[in-house]
Amino acid sequence: MADGTDQKSSNQMWGGRFASGPSAIMEEINASIGFDKKLYAQDIRGSIAHAAMLASKGIISPEDKDKITDGLNTILSEIETGSFEFSRKLEDIHMNIEARLATLIGTAAGRLHTARSRNDQVALDFRLWVKEELQKTEGMLTALIAAFLDRAEENADTVMPGFTHLQTAQPVTFGHHCMAYVEMFGRDRARVRHAIEHLDESPIGAAALAGTGYPIDRHMTAKALGFREPTRNSIDTVSDRDFALEFLSIASICATHLSRLAEEIVIWSTPQFGFIRLSDAFSTGSSIMPQKKNPDAAELVRAKTGRINGSLVALLTVMKGLPLAYSKDMQEDKEQVFDAAESLELAIAAMTGMIRDLEVRKDRMRAAAGSGYSTATDLADWLVREAGLPFRDAHHVTGNAVALAEKKGCDLADLSLEDLQAIHPAITSGVFDVLSVEASVASRTSFGGTAPSEVRKQIAWWRGRN
Numbered sequence: 001m002a003d004g005t006d007q008k009s010s011n012q013m014w015g016g017r018f019a020s021g022p023s024a025i026m027e028e029i030n031a032s033i034g035f036d037k038k039l040y041a042q043d044i045r046g047s048i049a050h051a052a053m054l055a056s057k058g059i060i061s062p063e064d065k066d067k068i069t070d071g072l073n074t075i076l077s078e079i080e081t082g083s084f085e086f087s088r089k090l091e092d093i094h095m096n097i098e099a100r101l102a103t104l105i106g107t108a109a110g111r112l113h114t115a116r117s118r119n120d121q122v123a124l125d126f127r128l129w130v131k132e133e134l135q136k137t138e139g140m141l142t143a144l145i146a147a148f149l150d151r152a153e154e155n156a157d158t159v160m161p162g163f164t165h166l167q168t169a170q171p172v173t174f175g176h177h178c179m180a181y182v183e184m185f186g187r188d189r190a191r192v193r194h195a196i197e198h199l200d201e202s203p204i205g206a207a208a209l210a211g212t213g214y215p216i217d218r219h220m221t222a223k224a225l226g227f228r229e230p231t232r233n234s235i236d237t238v239s240d241r242d243f244a245l246e247f248l249s250i251a252s253i254c255a256t257h258l259s260r261l262a263e264e265i266v267i268w269s270t271p272q273f274g275f276i277r278l279s280d281a282f283s284t285g286s287s288i289m290p291q292k293k294n295p296d297a298a299e300l301v302r303a304k305t306g307r308i309n310g311s312l313v314a315l316l317t318v319m320k321g322l323p324l325a326y327s328k329d330m331q332e333d334k335e336q337v338f339d340a341a342e343s344l345e346l347a348i349a350a351m352t353g354m355i356r357d358l359e360v361r362k363d364r365m366r367a368a369a370g371s372g373y374s375t376a377t378d379l380a381d382w383l384v385r386e387a388g389l390p391f392r393d394a395h396h397v398t399g400n401a402v403a404l405a406e407k408k409g410c411d412l413a414d415l416s417l418e419d420l421q422a423i424h425p426a427i428t429s430g431v432f433d434v435l436s437v438e439a440s441v442a443s444r445t446s447f448g449g450t451a452p453s454e455v456r457k458q459i460a461w462w463r464g465r466n
Contacts, residue, residue, distance in 0.1 A: 030328075031088045035335050039093050040079050042128040044072045046121065047097070049224040050204055051112055057215050059115065064108040071105040072097070093125070094118050115214040116207055119238040119326045123203035126334065128225065130247050133341045134196050140348045141189040141254070145182055145462070147355040152178035153459050156452045159437045160275065160365035161374055168372030171437035174365060176450040179458050181261055186462070188254040195250055199243035202227040206237035209325035239325040241315070244337050248312040251344045255305040258347050262302040265354060266295050274364040279357035282350065297354060301347045308343050311336035369437040373402045373412055378434040378443065387426035397424045411435075 048069050055065035075097055078084040090096045102109040155174040162172035202222035205212065211234040218230035231237040268275035282297040315336045318329050376398050383394035400423045405412050408419075413435040420427040433439055445451040448458070 027088065030091060032092045032331050032334070033086050033088055033090065033096055035338060036093045036122075036125075037079075037086055037096070038334075038338060039122075039125040039129055040097070041076065042125040042132075043093050043097055043121070044076050046124045046128065046204060046221075046225065047112055048072055049221045050116060052224065053217055053221045054111075054114060054214075056220065057217055059214055059216070060111045064111050067105040067108040068101070068112050071101045071109065074104060075100050092118070092122075094121055115212040115216050116204060117209075117238070119208050120203045120206040120234075123206070123238055123240070124225070126337075127199055127203060127243055130243050130337065131196060131199055133337075134192050134199075134247060134250075137250075137254075137341075137344065137348070138189055138192045138196075140345065140352070141185050141192065144348055144352045144355070145185050145189070147352050148178045148182045148185070149459055149462055151175075151355060151360070152182065152455060155360055155362075156455045156459070158360065158362050158365060159369045159441055161369045161371065162450070168368070168374050170377055171369045171374050171440045172444075172450040173441055173452060173455055174360060174362075175452065175455045175459075176441075179455060179462075181257070182458075182462055184257040185254070186465075188250065188257060191250045191253065195243070195246045197228075198246060200228040201231045202229070203231050203237045203240075205230060206234035209235050209238050235325045239322070239327075239330075241319055241330060241333050244333050245312070245315055245319065247337060248308070248315055248340055251340045252305075252309050252312045255308040255344060255347060258351055259302045259305040261351060262298040265298040265358075266302070269293075269295050269298075273368070275361055275368070277359040277361065278354060279359075281357060282354045297350045301350055304343045304347045308340045311340040366437070370411055370413075373405060375412055375435050375437060375440045376402055378440045379412060379431065382431050382434050383424070383426070386428070386430060387424070389424075389426070 051060065051065045051068040051072075054060040055062050060068075075084065078100075084100065086096050087099075090099050098109060098112065101112065152175040155178065156176075158174040159171055160174045160177065161168045162170045162177070202218065202225055204221050204225070205216050205218035222228070222230045231240075265276065265278070267273055269278050278293070278295055278298075282295070315333055318332045322329055379401060380391065380394040380398040383389045383397055384391050387394075389397065401412060401415065401420060404419060404423065405415055408415070413432065417427070417429055417432075420431065434443065441450050441452065443451065445454055448454065
């Protein structure tokens with residue numbers, strides 16, 4: 001520190017216990033204002049609610065409450081207009097705001113911290129921020145689901161190959177494939193809603209760890225801040241970061257779904273597949289190869305998953321060995337959540353844009369749908385249903401038919417009736433009704449199947465749920 005004045009200003013919030021200010025190294029490792037200033041709106045909102053409660057219980061005067069509220073609203077305006085000066089010497093967002101409040105309104109500012117600690121204060125601020133972020137994520141996932149529902153409806157009859165092991169398996173519709181992602185992101189949205197319910201308890205009033213002897217009304221502050229109720233154990237309240245871990249867990253699962261989708265977009269947009277064309281808005285070119293149109297947005301979404309997963313592992317590691325109640329280690333929680341939230345928002349927004357803008361190349365999908373003898377299972381099912389063969393026998397007969405088609409260099413539907421009857425005499429001309437990809441997808445009418453009629457039912461169900 002430069003001089004005694006700086007030492008005093010940095011030390012005054014700590015009270016009389018410390019004779020000198022922190023060393024430069026201690027100041028550097030201890031300060032969190034560089035990132036927790038993101039919590040300014042939540043901090044001010046919580047302080048206004050706390051001051052109102054203190055006044056209602058006669059713990060501070062109405063006049064002091066009004067001064068505190070006016071001062072905090074002034075600080076909010078200063079921060080939002082960019083005129084507020086944050087100081088690293090004041091450590092964190094709480095002390096920065098409190099110091100500025102003291103400058104604005106004098107001694108009344110010192111009464112704001114009655115019956116609370118920075119421990120429950122930061123728990124409140126962070127919980128409010130995560131709750132708001134989850135609400136934002138819920139809205140973004142709803143928009144992404146809506147984009148998929150539109151694409152699914154447009155393509156309920158669009159035939160494409162379904163894959164296992166990235167090998168052609170059975171024909172499906174592109175609408176059905178889109179609805180698979182609706183299910184994935186629907187589960188993500190459900191997890192978000194459950195997380196909001198889990199964290200919907202107000203920490204303020206737990207104080208440092210033991211509660212307070214002041215006659216506070218925690219239900220009043222909980223209601224004022226939009227929480228369902230206050231937390232029920234003061235020790236757990238100040239040491240709990242489950243809400244942050246749950247957010248990161250949800251973000252990691254959702255990012256995994258986004259990454260799987262991104263991988264398919266990358267594959268499908270290659271000339272070798274050519275199933276889709278990405279719009280120029282979500283593609284880039286090459287500095288040397290003029291023909292290139294690279295799916296960079298999808299690739300970056302895919303990469304964000306590693307970053308988000310890293311944030312989850314980092315916070316799990318921070319929390320894993322902490323004794324109750326609060327430990328300074330927990331200051332390392334926010335940067336991980338802030339970074340993951342920013343990455344997830346960007347990834348969902350980019351993917352929603354890509355899905356809405358992409359061009360579906362139905363001809364290429366249809367041409368690929370019949371490749372790799374994709375209707376072989378339909379032949380086996382026909383043999384079971386029409387010829388009465390046990391499925392394992394039908395499987396063997398179908399394998400022989402595939403081998404013959406492969407030898408002749410043709411599709412199953414191009415084999416003659418004589419060819420098929422030479423493999424098994426029970427086969428009749430009726431088999432050709434199931435060997436086309438259109439007939440195959442139309443026959444898959446089981447609940448949740450790929451038949452266009454079933455896809456439309458699922459779309460209608462999801463639209464009603466939305």
